[in-house]
Amino acid sequence: MGAETIFFFLFGGGAILSTLGVLLSRNPINSAISLVVSFFFLAGIYAMLSAHLNAIMQIMVYAGAIMVLFVFVLMLLNFGDEEHEKPRLNPTQIISLLVGAALLIAMFSAATAFVDGSRQVFHPSMPPGFGGVEAIGHALLTSYVLPFEMAAVLLLVGIVGAVVVAKRRF
Amino acid sequence: MDLVWELLIILLKIVVVVLLFAFPIGSLMTLLGDRKQSSLIQNRIGPNRARLPGINHPLVGIPHFLADGLKMIFKEDIIPRQANRFWHTLAPAISLFPAIALWAVIPFSDHYCTGTATMVDYRDVCVDGAFYNLFSISNLEAGLLYVFAISAVSVYGAAIAGWASNSKFSLLGGLRSSAQMISYEVTMGLSLAGILIIYGTLNLNEMVVVQGQLLWDWLPMWGIVVQPLAFFLFLAAMMAETKRAPFDVPEGESEIVAGYFTEFSSMKFAVIQLSEYVATVFVGSLVSTVFLGGWQVPWLYGDGFYFGNTDEPSIPLPYWLVIVLRVGSFSIKTLFILWLQFMLRWTLPRFRYDQIMTLGWKILLPLSLANLVITAFVVLVLL
Amino acid sequence: MKDNLSPLSPIDFDHMSSEDVMVLNMGPSHPAMHGTVRMVLTLDGETVVKCDAEIGYLHRGFEKQCENATWTQVFPYTDRLNYVSPLLNNFGYALAVEKLLEIEVPDRCNYVRTILGEVSRLSDHFTCVGAGALELGAMSAFLYAIEARELLWDLVEEVTGARLTVTYARVGGLKDDLTEDFPERWAAVEPRLHSTIDRLDRMMTKNRVFMDRMQGTGVISPEDAINYGFTGPVLRSTGVAYDVRKDHPYFAYDRVDFDVPVGTTGDNFDRYLVRVEEMRQSIRIINQALRDLPDGPVSVDDPRIMLPEKEAVYNTIESMIAHFKIIFEGVQVPAGEVYSFTEAGNGELGFYIVSNGTGKPWKLRVRPPCLYLMGGIDRMVEGGMVADIIPTFDTINMIGGEIDR
Numbered sequence: 001m002g003a004e005t006i007f008f009f010l011f012g013g014g015a016i017l018s019t020l021g022v023l024l025s026r027n028p029i030n031s032a033i034s035l036v037v038s039f040f041f042l043a044g045i046y047a048m049l050s051a052h053l054n055a056i057m058q059i060m061v062y063a064g065a066i067m068v069l070f071v072f073v074l075m076l077l078n079f080g081d082e083e084h085e086k087p088r089l090n091p092t093q094i095i096s097l098l099v100g101a102a103l104l105i106a107m108f109s110a111a112t113a114f115v116d117g118s119r120q121v122f123h124p125s126m127p128p129g130f131g132g133v134e135a136i137g138h139a140l141l142t143s144y145v146l147p148f149e150m151a152a153v154l155l156l157v158g159i160v161g162a163v164v165v166a167k168r169r170f
Numbered sequence: 171m172d173l174v175w176e177l178l179i180i181l182l183k184i185v186v187v188v189l190l191f192a193f194p195i196g197s198l199m200t201l202l203g204d205r206k207q208s209s210l211i212q213n214r215i216g217p218n219r220a221r222l223p224g225i226n227h228p229l230v231g232i233p234h235f236l237a238d239g240l241k242m243i244f245k246e247d248i249i250p251r252q253a254n255r256f257w258h259t260l261a262p263a264i265s266l267f268p269a270i271a272l273w274a275v276i277p278f279s280d281h282y283c284t285g286t287a288t289m290v291d292y293r294d295v296c297v298d299g300a301f302y303n304l305f306s307i308s309n310l311e312a313g314l315l316y317v318f319a320i321s322a323v324s325v326y327g328a329a330i331a332g333w334a335s336n337s338k339f340s341l342l343g344g345l346r347s348s349a350q351m352i353s354y355e356v357t358m359g360l361s362l363a364g365i366l367i368i369y370g371t372l373n374l375n376e377m378v379v380v381q382g383q384l385l386w387d388w389l390p391m392w393g394i395v396v397q398p399l400a401f402f403l404f405l406a407a408m409m410a411e412t413k414r415a416p417f418d419v420p421e422g423e424s425e426i427v428a429g430y431f432t433e434f435s436s437m438k439f440a441v442i443q444l445s446e447y448v449a450t451v452f453v454g455s456l457v458s459t460v461f462l463g464g465w466q467v468p469w470l471y472g473d474g475f476y477f478g479n480t481d482e483p484s485i486p487l488p489y490w491l492v493i494v495l496r497v498g499s500f501s502i503k504t505l506f507i508l509w510l511q512f513m514l515r516w517t518l519p520r521f522r523y524d525q526i527m528t529l530g531w532k533i534l535l536p537l538s539l540a541n542l543v544i545t546a547f548v549v550l551v552l553l
Numbered sequence: 554m555k556d557n558l559s560p561l562s563p564i565d566f567d568h569m570s571s572e573d574v575m576v577l578n579m580g581p582s583h584p585a586m587h588g589t590v591r592m593v594l595t596l597d598g599e600t601v602v603k604c605d606a607e608i609g610y611l612h613r614g615f616e617k618q619c620e621n622a623t624w625t626q627v628f629p630y631t632d633r634l635n636y637v638s639p640l641l642n643n644f645g646y647a648l649a650v651e652k653l654l655e656i657e658v659p660d661r662c663n664y665v666r667t668i669l670g671e672v673s674r675l676s677d678h679f680t681c682v683g684a685g686a687l688e689l690g691a692m693s694a695f696l697y698a699i700e701a702r703e704l705l706w707d708l709v710e711e712v713t714g715a716r717l718t719v720t721y722a723r724v725g726g727l728k729d730d731l732t733e734d735f736p737e738r739w740a741a742v743e744p745r746l747h748s749t750i751d752r753l754d755r756m757m758t759k760n761r762v763f764m765d766r767m768q769g770t771g772v773i774s775p776e777d778a779i780n781y782g783f784t785g786p787v788l789r790s791t792g793v794a795y796d797v798r799k800d801h802p803y804f805a806y807d808r809v810d811f812d813v814p815v816g817t818t819g820d821n822f823d824r825y826l827v828r829v830e831e832m833r834q835s836i837r838i839i840n841q842a843l844r845d846l847p848d849g850p851v852s853v854d855d856p857r858i859m860l861p862e863k864e865a866v867y868n869t870i871e872s873m874i875a876h877f878k879i880i881f882e883g884v885q886v887p888a889g890e891v892y893s894f895t896e897a898g899n900g901e902l903g904f905y906i907v908s909n910g911t912g913k914p915w916k917l918r919v920r921p922p923c924l925y926l927m928g929g930i931d932r933m934v935e936g937g938m939v940a941d942i943i944p945t946f947d948t949i950n951m952i953g954g955e956i957d958r
Contacts, residue, residue: 003173029257029333036326056315064322065352071326072348075333075341132311133372212696338577342599342939415690416762424585424688424943517756519763520690522940523599 007048015041028074032067039063051131183307187273195505196448197235203512206231211516239440247436250336257334262434262441265327268320269445272452275313277375279305279465279496280472287472287489291479292383294472305465305497306375313374314366317456318359321411324449325351328413328420331442332430343429346523347413347420353530354410354417360538361403364545365460368396378464382471387478390468393461397545401461403538405507408457410530412449415515419523450511451504458503465496574602577939581610585688585943588953590927592942599938604931608924608956615958619917623883624650627914628720634902634919635955636717637680638673640709641897642955643722648803649893649904650724653886656858660805662726662851667805668842669712669721671835675746676705677898677950678786678828678835685825685947686757689766694756701749704742711738724884725859726852736843743836750832758826767822771933771945774819781929785900785922786827787949791819797896809841824948858884883912899923899950921955 018041021034039062046055140148209216217231249258285299303309310316325348332344366372369380383391394401410417421429431442458464469475470492474483487495521529577594580586589610595603615634619627631646632639644666651658683698706716711732713719721728732738757763773783775791788795796813798806814830816823852859856875865872888910894903900922907916926949933949934942 003177029254029330033257033326033330036323052310053312053315056312056319060315060319060322064319064325064355068322068325068329068348068352071329071333072345072352075329075344075348133315208692212693213700214696338575342577418690419940424690425940427584516693518691519686519694519757519760519766521762522766522938524938525762525765 004048007044011041011044011048014038015045029071032070032074035070036063036067039067049131053131053133053136179304180307183304187276187278187307188270191278192270192273192448192451193444195508196451197239197444198232199447199451199508199512202230203508204515205234207509207512208516211513242437242440245436247438248433250433252336253433254334254336257330258433259438261327261331261334262438262445264330265324266441266445266448268324268327269448269452271320272317272449273455274307275310275316275374276452276455276459277306277309277378277464278500279493280379281305281309281375282493283472283489287492289471289473289476289483292471292476293379294382296472303375305493309373309375312372314362314372314377314460317374318355321358322355324411327442327445328430331434335430335433337433339426339428339432340430342426343420343432346426347430350413350417350420350523350526350530351411353527354407354534357403357530357534357538358407358411360535360542361400361407362460363538363542364397364400365393367542367545367549374459374464378459378466381463382466384469390463390466392463392466397461397541399537399541401457403534403541404461405453405457405510406534407530408453409511409514410526412446412453414446414450414453414511416518416520417526418520419526451508453511454504454507455500457507458500462503462507463499464503465500467495467499470495579942581607585946587684588951588956590951590953590956594939594942596939599940601934601937601939601942604934604942606927606930608927611953611957613958616917616919619914621913623880623912624724624886624914625879625883627917628722629718632718632720633954634921634958635677635897635899635952637952638677638898639717639719640669640673640713640721641677641895642902643719644670644804645893645895645897645902646904647722647724648895649891649906650884650886652893653889653891653906653908654724654858654884655887656725656853656855658726658853659850660847661730661849663804664842664846665727665731665851666722667809668731668839668846669709670804671839671842672705672708674898675832675835676702676709678832679705679749681898681947681950682753682825682828682832685944686753686763688943688947689763691757691763694753697749697752697756701746704745708735708738708742711735723852723859725855726850730851739839739843743840746832746836750829754829758829764822766940767820767825767944767948769818769820769822770937770941771821771824771948772819773929773933777929777932778819781932782925783900783929784925785896785898786824786831787926788900789813790816790823790827792817797894797901801894803895805842805845806838808845809838811838811841821944821948828948885910885912886914894920897922899926899952899955919955919958921952921958923949923951923956927951927956 015038018034018038022031022038025031025034039058043055043058043063046052046058206216208214217234218228220231220233220237221227222229222233222236249255280294281301282304283294283296283299283301286297287294288297289295328347328351329344332340332342332347335341365377369377371377371380381390381392385391385395389395406417413420419429421431426432431439434442469477470487471483472492473489474486474492477484575596577596578591579594580591581589586592591607591610593605593607594601595605613633615630618630622630627646628643631642634642647666679698679702683695683702686692686698687695709719710716712735713721713728773781773787773791775788775793778788778791779793783791784795784797792815794813794815797803798811799813811834812830814827814834816827856872857879860866860879861872861875866876867873886908888908890905890907892903892905894901896902901920902922903920905916905918905920906914909915930945930949933945937945
């Protein structure tokens, strides 16, 4: 078992556990912080896939900006623990559970079908600088410049919309 | 075996950087910076009572800092009854983590050259060998982004500490610190964008290497030379990030007692304090890396001082001495920025919360945007 | 006007649910609430909607204690009123009793009281200005001010024998004359005071951060200030040039030349500036008084009022009897009542005394300047931010010992 495998199970297991924490914890702050932790583990996995920039962006944008706002709001409102409610299964929930389980199995088998233990994560044919700042920047501003700019415009629209909504007195 | 060696070297680097550089300087600063230097400013003598056993000399008060640490360990750890025990206990660790993790990308000297180092066009080159990263924990390509990412995460420590204490003063402190840090992150990033345009790299070591270039063959191209405005913007933003005076409203001791760590005592209090000081030292090291040429000594390259773009060094020096000079230069620059921060702290009153926001959003942010646009134009025209 | 003065400032409860506001209990044990006072703040975010100041945590029954002490024994109690400038309280009380006795103290006594009173005022203002800087985070400025205050307290100690519990005044005079080397000592201290004031001025008056914190915060209009009974630097900062020393001169204040600085806006910055300028004026007054200091005794020559010399007490029966009578029965003050007021560090310090002709006050009521300032503090801080309370509370310079008596 190489170091990579150890780290993979470390990060992967951590991500799964912390994501479960998000779902199962009753205190909203616990959920939020679990989500941050799971972002860190995901970033670790990205880094193992040679996507350093992605890993850093994951922490910077999600953990460092978005979740901070979540935690900020949660702190301001100071929610207590959620009300304990007896979980009762109704037909809709049963169906969604079944569909969810089926999807999970399908994804898992698809993933395992592609991975045979012999293949290295660091594929030898990967160009130097793959996943780095320069490569991604180059790709974003040449091949994918249209989607990139569209996303930027979309975000701008979002900001303007937020300001308009916030400014309106009601 | 190679992997084991690599891991061992990384571990060794972490130990040296964190335990021998960041922590000692960080905690010594609590003493020399905060207590001894303030006493010099304020016409006092400062700490001089504690003695090491057998040495009848105050030793500029260093025994005090050992005594303080001992005292902190033996103090009672109080958790308020209504506090969230789990997060209250974890909060100091959460605030210490980013302060330490930030150090991963700071270069203390250039990569070690296994062959013979010399200079071509004001850059070190390695003849008959390769550069080997020995003087920074990780030579990350997106090093500067990593710094931004981790310092963005450092909001959590204060926010959670403030929330978990279940005290209104702590909550106010936590909210203030989150708002302040989020606001100043924007300036922090934008003020460095100009530097990125000029140096064309995010790797901190590469950035320092580029700063060895000379303008008009004599002026080192340090960040403060090419981007003087960004230097001040960045220093201000970083000081606000680390909540140092005059930006210390989150812990403004007069109105909200001690802010987010009001309810912390014993070693937990010490750890929060320590993480703040370690972050302060980090500000010093980052500012000196980006703006003061990092480990560069002016006109010193791989095998000696060069005055002019010659083949042979004007003053040849052995390679080990070059490394020592570089590490020393980096440390001195770091300490200088630290000293500057302490001078500011002891001479300026504190801002009010809304004034900090005004300063951040209405003054520093437009200035850094203007700086970015002007830099981009100049670079476009000149290059 | 009447509506404006309503002690319970109206809160717009219709547009505020209970979740919008937070009640913050500031004090009585809070680093900024020095002198032990409690403020119950209603906050909307960081804006103060309502401020409820609560005093009384330092109450010691001063006025009641005085009714069981002879006229002379009251002096140690007055030390503890405004404990930053105890001499001013001493002199204020002595003046009140002397008015009741209808005696004139010797001229030298008046001058010495003027000089030491101004020394006390200097120490009061240094403390206030320095503490204000400290609470805004400028600790160095505070320590400079405290260093200057130490110089002044050394002077006081040299003359009175104590730094704080001076008990220097007596009914009809003083405990003792100035020490012989007082003028030289003052001459040595004076330039250092000037340099400290100038240094504080340089560090703070033109400091952008300090100006931002002080200007426009804690504003009060002259009408409100008068209606609330404000006096002293706080009233003068609003532009009303009322100074007891100028308008109702006592001691030697009518024979020295000094200016009464006034502000324009009545905000914290003006209060700070008024105090700094008053320090300069105090130094002026001391210099003039020392120059004109007449010779002669410092106490009235009346065996019914002043204790005789110890030498005489042990050797002559008349002095022995006089000593016994004053110590045991106290100075016999004729029946009547008097209100006497002087300018203390924070404003008008009044003593209202009723005597029934015995050796003890029948009723002694103090008008502490801070009480009225604290009464109006809610008007100064409401609408501002939490952080504005700090400089406002400081420039008011509430002294716990004085306000709670």
